[in-house]
Amino acid sequence: MSQEINLEKKLSQVFNRSDVKKLESEMLTDHDEIEIFEIFGAHDLEEIDPRCFLKYTNLKIIKIIGTGIYNLPSYSFANCNYVNEIILNSNKIEQMDPQTFKGLDNLKILIIFDNHLRHLKSNTFDDLVNLEELNLGRNQIEIIGIDIFNNLKNLTDLILGQNRIKKIQPKLFSKCINLKNLYLNNNLIEDFDDAAFFGLSNLKxxxxxxxxxxNIKAKIFMNCPNLQELDLSHNQIEQMDVKSFYNLENLKILNLKSNRITKIKSVLFMYCYKLEKLFLADNQIRKIGVNSFKCLTELNDLELQNNKLDALGSNMFVECKKLNRIKLYGNFTNEQVIQNLEGIEDLNIIILDDF
Known part of the structure; x- marks a missing residue:
């Protein structure tokens, strides 16, 4: 079935026939004003004739969702010069050629989420010089070409989470000079090269x-001086160097929950003096250095629940004048802990029990 829909004053061409394996140009209606091309529910569809897009000279958005397409050959989007958004979610795409996205120099958003990609070949995205968002999450990616992101100087958001990546090559993102958000979560990475985050001076x-x-190496994030949020939760972290967070003076949120940390060293957070939220819950922390929070004058939210603490130093929070919330349940804390927190003027929530 093919139909035209006026969606927010934009004409949309929708194709949702479930009995077609190859989409031919003659199956679609002609309309110069169509801006959105959508395919969904065509579960048996395996191939699209690139000439289909020749009909629409004003096309801006392409959505191909939930089909059986497994390959994106060269010039798959011929004549799509003005397209600025392509969404290819929940298909069966296994491979893309270096010329797949040839000519799409106006593309700003490319989402290939929930497919079967394994190998990202070098040069695949070379023509996407104006791309701002690239989402390759929930695939099966194991190998990433060393120079695959070299032309993506306008990229701000890169999502590589939920894959099978084991290693990030040195300087892989170094040419992504405007990258602000990077997601590498839910992969098989055990360690990072010292130059893994080289060049990411604008990363937030x-x-x-x-x-x-x-473990977290010394100075591993030193090339990310403008980082504001760092999520290291749900790993197996046991050790952190005193310079693990070196040069992160703009960091505001640090999440270390659900690891295997047993001790917080006194100078661990000394470079993060703008930190506002610190999450250390669900570890095995027995000891916190007396000066661990001394430099955290902006801290307002601290989570320490479900650790093995039996005491907190009497002057541990003396510099944390803005501390507003602290969670302590699931520890072996006692009344002395409350006395040690009494000097904090803004503290209005002390959670000692899980309720």
Whole structure:
């Protein structure tokens, strides 16, 4: 079935026949004003004739969702010069050629989420010089070409989460000079090369949760001076160097929950003096250095629940004048803990029990 729909004053061409394996140009209606091309529910569809897009000279958005398409050959989107958004979610795409996206120099958003990609070949995205968002999440990616992102200088959001990536090559993202949000969560990464985040001076948010990290190297984030949010939760982290968070003076949110941390060293957070939220819950912390929070004058939210703490130093929070909420349930804390928190003027929530 093919039909035209006026969607928010934009004409949309919708194709949802479930009995077609190859979409031919003559199956679609002609209309110069169509801006959105959509395919959904065509579960048996395996191939699209690139000439289909020749009909629509004003096309801006392409959505192909839930089909049986497994390959994107060269020039798959011929004559789509003005398209600025392509969404290819929940198909069966296994491979893309270096010329698949040839000519799409106006594309700003490319989403290939929930497919079967394994190998990202070099040069695949070379023509996408104006791309701002690239989502390759929930695939089966294991190998990434070393120079695959080299032409993506306008990229701000890169999502590689929920794949099978084991290693990030040194300087892989170094040419993505405007990258602000990077998601590498839910992969098989055990360690990062010292130059893994080289060149990411504009990065604001970095998600490294649900990996297999066991330690955080010294100065591993030193090339991310403007990072504001760092998620290291749900790893196997036991050790952190005193310079693990070196140069993160703009960090506001640090999530270390659900790891295997047993001790917080006194100077661990000394470079993160703008930190506002610190999540250390669900670890095995027995000891916190007396000066661990001394430099955290902006801290307002602290989670320490479900650890093995039996005491907190009497002057531990003396510099945390803005601390507003602290969670402590699931520890062996006592009345002395409450006395140690009494000097904090803005503290209005002390959670000692899980309720």
């Amino acid at each position: 948010s970095l998600s490294l949760s649900h990996l297999n990290l066991k």
